[in-house]
Amino acid sequence: MFKSAKFVAMAVVAGLAASACSGSASGGAEESSSGDTLVVGVDLPLQGASKDASEATVNAMKLYLDQVGGKAGKYKVQLKVYDDSTAAKGAWDDATCAKNAQDHVANAKEVAVMGTYNSGCAQIIAPVLNADPKGPMLMVSHANTYPGLTKSWDPGDPEKYSPSGKRSYARVIATDDYQGAAGAQFAAKDLGLKRCMVLNDNQTYGKGVSKAFEDEAKKQGITVLGNQAWDVKQPNYAALFTSIKSKKPDCVYLGGIFDNNGGQLVKDKVKVLGDNDKVKLITPDGFTGYPEFDGLAQAEGTYLTFAGLSTEVLREEGGTAAKLLDAYKKKYGEDPATNYALYGVEALQVILAAIEKSDGTRKSVRDAVFEGEGITIPAAESAVGKEITISKETGDVNVLDISVLELKGKTETYLKPWPVS
The missing domain is CATH 3.40.50.2300 (Response regulator)
Structure with missing residues (x-):
């Protein structure tokens, strides 16, 4: 899994390097004085x-x-x-x-x-x-x-x-113990879903948020049809979703990041299981902020959670x-x-x-x-x-905001806050 490392000390995109310092020195931090x-x-x-x-x-x-x-x-x-x-x-x-x-x-x-x-x-x-x-x-x-x-x-x-x-x-x-739970509570209480298939990208984040969704979904009375890893290297997922179709899901939860072949996954979900108004698609924040995902016709109607407040809300609050x-x-x-x-x-x-x-x-x-x-x-x-x-004991933050978004017209639109419980 390890490949040859590439270190880019300055940003590789135009405009990002202007404020970055140049060079890299050996050794650890040294004593600094005023003005340094x-x-x-x-x-x-x-x-x-x-x-x-x-x-x-x-x-x-x-x-x-x-x-x-x-x-x-x-x-x-x-x-x-x-x-x-x-x-x-x-x-x-x-x-x-x-x-x-x-x-x-x-x-x-x-x-x-x-x-x-x-x-x-x-x-x-x-x-x-x-x-x-x-x-x-x-x-x-x-x-x-x-x-x-x-x-x-x-x-x-x-x-x-x-x-x-x-x-x-x-x-x-x-954190994802809150975010995954919020997604499951939204699925049960707002969408009235009963049968959800959970997929994860087999990475740290994906497995963690999927576990949190699965655990809370069961508490909310949702039947979890499975929690299965998708192979990020597969050219398509038609066979995966065909196997899921027989279980008659009304929801698919994608725990992972869009980078891991998420576009193909979403396309094949819709191709086999139907549009997202038929079998709901729910994702955590690993799918937010990706123009490629937002632009997918098959992604329209996806519900997303975000572990914070959306830009839309922050602007409105002044x-x-x-x-x-x-x-x-x-x-x-x-x-x-x-x-x-x-x-x-x-x-x-x-x-x-x-x-x-x-x-x-x-x-x-x-x-x-x-x-x-x-x-x-x-x-x-x-x-x-x-x-x-910031908690001195854990390093966690005191504010635990979770937002629910809906992808409408190729735009991640703020739908509602979700109370952390």
Whole structure:
């Protein structure tokens, strides 16, 4: 599964490199003094289906950093963008994530990492940053929803991500134990569904969110017809859905990411089982923010969950989020391609607040989040419009928003919030 690693220190798309620092130094973080420039690594998949979402997230972060003068307290701050995907795979790659982890640690000026987008990549990078002898090195994700990164889920979770014995991984988004459950509750209570087939992409995120959906669906009285992995390398899934058809499902739940041949999967679902008004299609956030998915005729009518608030809602609520979105649209001519863009800014806000409280070293940046008073971003300043507090015990966030979206007219339209219970 491992391929030769490719490390892209600067963004590979035009315009992303302007705010990124150049070069990479060997060794860990060094003592910094007032006026020094510190680096925040940004680790995202810049190739394949996630490219648009990653570009939008980086652009939003750059825009926000410019708005605050490129500083956190007495320190100048620059972003350095790392690509954790490969062209051959068209998605995040295990070996590239492993290489990036070493390069984060090796860059002496880098004090924290924003990312990753994919939970499986975070599983690789987080323990390396945590074991850094000049750290632990702080990592804050805007999009990792796999529960085990911060709480007990699979064997060894979450301790295996903190080999130093001290936590250094945090996130600003709700987790899949909530998201999967919300999808199942929506299926039962709003759609009245009774027989659901669950498919997963056999990756960390996909298996986790599928398990959460399955467990809650059973509690809600839905008959789960199976929880089966789809082979991401298959040219088509006609045989898979033909075998499912005999079970007479009224729902298919796709737990995974669109990058993993999700387009073909959706096409064959409709070809064999019928349109989504006949057999409902429900996905988690692994299918949100992909223009290719939104543009599929066969995807029309899909219900999606998102572990946060949609861009549409954040604009309507006003405040910092709306101002940032307006500035983004003025500069780039459109809203961000992903609902996760402002959560990328939120994660950056946590990192900048930690840097401001620090002495400029990796250890003190991490300690600012997990020791002492910790980090709280007031609602008036928060990129997502709510007061954000990171738990010093777990690294999880206090806000657990879940949104239900519906794909209508090639647009992911906000349908309703889903209460976390």
